[in-house]
Amino acid sequence: MEREEAIRESQALVERSLIVMLGTNGDDGYPNIKAMIKCEHKGLETFWFSTNTSSRRVAQLKRDPKACVYFVDFDRWKGLMLVGTVEILQDIGSRQRLWQEGDEKYYPLGVTDPDYTVLRFTATRGNYYHKLDNLTFEL
Numbered sequence: 001m002e003r004e005e006a007i008r009e010s011q012a013l014v015e016r017s018l019i020v021m022l023g024t025n026g027d028d029g030y031p032n033i034k035a036m037i038k039c040e041h042k043g044l045e046t047f048w049f050s051t052n053t054s055s056r057r058v059a060q061l062k063r064d065p066k067a068c069v070y071f072v073d074f075d076r077w078k079g080l081m082l083v084g085t086v087e088i089l090q091d092i093g094s095r096q097r098l099w100q101e102g103d104e105k106y107y108p109l110g111v112t113d114p115d116y117t118v119l120r121f122t123a124t125r126g127n128y129y130h131k132l133d134n135l136t137f138e139l
Contacts (some may be wrong), residue, residue, distance in 0.1 A: 006128040021070040082123035095120040
């Protein structure tokens with residue numbers, strides 16, 4: 001598989017995925033995985049998620065911003081792992097960017113709720129696989 005094909009297939013996988021797995025480093029050094037709703041993304045390089053400021057995930061990312069995201073298509077047996085870092089954003093612009101009607105059930109004080117946080121993941125490299133083809137690429 002060529003790099004261009006892997007990038008094209010990776011972008012298609014990201015587009016059709018609603019859920020992404022976010023991997024962080026736990027307090028004990030072991031990986032922790034959490035399913036997240038893919039809120040917004042720009043290509044394969046940048047992804048935004050919302051979460052609770054009080055969550056274990058935010059505490060882990062404050063200690064170690066290294067992370068990965070993983071997309072999977074079980075029916076086609078395709079997967080994509082992106083490796084990079086996460087920034088914790090609490091500015092009003094980032095919060096408004098992701099805010100949607102219905103979010104108040106998780107953040108009752110609205111877009112300015114102190115327990116509402118935006119995570120921005122920036123990828124540096126990826127690994128795409130389909131069946132037995134596997135390609136690692138830099139972004």
